[in-house]
Amino acid sequence: MRSLLSLALAAAVGVFAAGAAPASEGPAIPKRTWSWDGVFGQYDVKQLQRGFLVFKDVCSNCHAMKLVAYRNLTALGLSEDAIKKIAAEKEVMDGPNDAGDMFKRPARLSDRIVPPFPNDNAARSANNGALPPDLSLMAKARKGGPDYIHALMMGYKDPPKDVTVADGMNYNTAFPGNQIAMPPQMQDDLVTYADGTKATADQIAQDIAAFLNWAAEPELNERKSLGLKTMIFLVVLTAMLYALKRKIWADLH
């Protein structure tokens, strides 16, 4: 009767092998290594600062990041004064004041990052009908996360001969369906890094992916360090509980 079970197992394995790789998924995204990989991995603050520069100078011209406040940027190692200056570059609507009027004022630390457009319709109208998505959670909202973001940034290629790209669209190997409204952004020396890092297109793509991962998971550093302490505590506790269990049960046998 053992054979009955092994036969069923073999059939199940066969079934799994035959059904592997479903057809309608997006293109495969290669796995990259990041500073925050693994149990001990943490964000590289210098990389986050570079990524933020890219976001501020390039991405934020079209994309919002409504869930992140200026005060959160202290986590990137920027000084409060520097962030205040960055915030004050943008204006927000406030009010009503004592006279009952709405007024504009420079953004403060407590404000969320000011979006480039007042509403979705304005964003669409300025972008050929396409809505640039909010980037706050992009690294968690796409399969592959930061790997996908990097692959998308670097995925602009000339379309194959049999593919016609629609008007206003761009061919991208990482984007599901391969046609994306966002034009290619990455190029060497798109920005100038203050820390002397050479701004190659690939470097910029890595840095923006790292920054967007931070925007989506700002708790990661704290989570991983608390996790390590928790795990050490639990392993010691469980080992002691096991020893106690052995001792209590010893008199039974």
Added chain:
Amino acid sequence: MSSAPAPVWNNKLIKWVDDRLPIFTLMHGSAVAYPTPKNLNYWWNFGSLALFVLVVMLMTGIFLAMSYTPHVDHAFNSVERIMRDVNYGWLLRYLHMNGGSMFFIVVYIHLFRNLYYGSYKAPREILWWIGVIILLAMMATAFMGYVLPWGQMSFWGATVITNLFSAVPVVGDYIVSWLWGGFSIDNPTLNRFFSLHYLLPFVIFGLAVVHLWALHTSKSNNPLGVEIKTPADSIPFHPYYTIKDFYGVGVFLIFYMFFVFYAPNFFGEPDNYIPANPLVTPPHIVPEWYFLPFYAILRAIPDKLGGVVAMFGAIIVLFFLPWLDTSKVRSAKFRPIYKQFFWIFLIDCIVLGWVGANPPEGHFVLIGQISTAYYFFHFLILMPVLGFLEPTRPVPASISQPVLKEKA
């Protein structure tokens, strides 16, 4: 609840309370002296683990509800506020989110342990029924909880599942509007789901108490499947099983915390980090992993009503299991043929889950239909027939008998 003699309380205060409300006597009878089979293996840890997870879910849920806003315009952002601005809010939410998956892992193992050792058989039928009702209540709670973050998968998962009720003849559409509280999934739906998601765990807690009551009446089954016959067969619950359960909780916490701290979104769908949008349908709508086998059964039947009936039937059939299993022998240890079909059935459930995770096209359709048919074949034909035909191995006279033999 227990057959152990009532304890004598020496402490005056305890005696004063116990004479008026015998809470200490109750605790002594059901958690200290409670006679437990001496031969339980580690598969018997999963009952107490389920209670542990339930308490974790209640505690984290109560604190999450303090910062959550059940409104279509604010729900998604209020969850993100918990993640970003509430002190240790990310920890609370990841504990709760992964706790849901942990609850189903623990309960499914608990359920399959039942199937292996025949724990549902007389005199534990009602104990088993309450367990199945708890599973149904857990499914309802988990489904409604998944809607609360109001992401894309929340919205579209709710759309698919509530639309199932439109398959009911004649009144189907009325039932769906009634469930929604309107003509589409909108704010009233989210509000009532939040209310019920908060209520049902307390119902589950009450059911768990009744589950324990029934358990302590018939006592635990055990790997041999023979009842406790002499005092030598059992040991007091404390300290033997209290320490064993604590050790189990320790091992379980290591597994649970690994996901919470290092892979918090492992069980989730990336699409649920996109705010709900009624105008954009995600390419694949998939339920949470613990519903996938049932989702596969739903889609295996080409007819909508038939699929819904089959899906609910897959759980309802469990209520009849004590009578569908005609074998005189309880434990699979002494049922050489059933033991193998048990593992085949487990593989069938995993295949169903895998089919449920994939789009219903190509060979997935056929595999889904075959494994659905096998699911019902196992319960409706195999179990009754096997009980009559199977040559079982000799069952020991008592729990302590085989133990003594091993010693000799």
